[in-house]
Amino acid sequence: RKEVEQDPGPFNxxxxxxxxxxxxxxxxxxxxxxxxxxxxxxxxxxLMSVYSSGNEDGRFTAQLNRASQYISLLIxxxxxxxxxxxxxxxxxxxxxxxxxxxxxxxxxxxx
Amino acid sequence: SQTIHQWPATLxxxxxxxxxxxxxxxxxxxxxxxxxRQAAGRGLQLLFYSVGIGQISSEVPQNxxxxxxxxxxxxxxxxxxxxxxxGFYLCAQGGERVRNTEAFFGQGTRLTVV
Numbered sequence: 001r002k003e004v005e006q007d008p009g010p011f012n013x014x015x016x017x018x019x020x021x022x023x024x025x026x027x028x029x030x031x032x033x034x035x036x037x038x039x040x041x042x043x044x045x046x047l048m049s050v051y052s053s054g055n056e057d058g059r060f061t062a063q064l065n066r067a068s069q070y071i072s073l074l075i076x077x078x079x080x081x082x083x084x085x086x087x088x089x090x091x092x093x094x095x096x097x098x099x100x101x102x103x104x105x106x107x108x109x110x111x
Numbered sequence: 112s113q114t115i116h117q118w119p120a121t122l123x124x125x126x127x128x129x130x131x132x133x134x135x136x137x138x139x140x141x142x143x144x145x146x147x148r149q150a151a152g153r154g155l156q157l158l159f160y161s162v163g164i165g166q167i168s169s170e171v172p173q174n175x176x177x178x179x180x181x182x183x184x185x186x187x188x189x190x191x192x193x194x195x196x197x198g199f200y201l202c203a204q205g206g207e208r209v210r211n212t213e214a215f216f217g218q219g220t221r222l223t224v225v
Contacts, residue, residue: 034213043201043216044155087155089214099145099203099214103154 003027004090006102013078013109020074021105023088030100032091033071035062037084038104044087047073078109113138117202117217124224130175130189132220134202137183144185145203145214146177155201161185197224 033050054063085104159177205214
């Protein structure tokens with residue numbers, strides 16, 4: 001079983017709609033969580049950190065469910081520019097700071 | 112703020128030729144450094160990580176090697192490239208356990224082995 005798993009998608013989303021997807025992790029010692037965005041043929045860039053209480057950044061909302069060991073990302077009022085691959089990243093306390101990446105969820109926002 | 116320099120951006124190399132990709136970081140000291148590879152349409156595969164000078168850990172057996180001659184320098188090498196070495200190579204810095212920091216990536220090197 002992979003340490004971090006994501007639905008690869010693609011999630012085809014009409015412009016203006018809401019889309020949400022999850023990322024599950026297997027290591028219960030996971031402590032830090034992040035969402036990254038990767039555009040085609042570019043490096044991943046940090047979208048947002050995920051805090052225990054959940055957090056929001058504009059149209060993006062991230063949540064953490066420790067009991068079920070998953071994090072989620074919700075995008076409201078989708079824009080064409082939101083089309084990208086979204087990667088979740090997990091760091092475990094029992095590691096040296098090793099980043100565990102999911103394979104990514106592709107989101108395609110259509111006009 | 113941290114900055115990661117990675118070069119070259121694009122590289123086309125023949126099979127059997129050597130490879131050297133360099134990554135340097137600024138704005139931090141004693142960083143954790145990583146080399147990832149991403150095949151077309153695939154996720155990130157961790158190749159090597161380093162927690163300090165001369166300290167290299169390999170995640171998967173392969174045709175590549177890494178070195179960290181200085182605190183802020185991380186080099187990915189190969190003596191003889193294979194076709195399967197083609198991909199998008201990314202250097203990253205971050206992920207310190209104590210501070211639980213996020214990672215920052217260089218702009219990547221797109222390697223095509225022909």
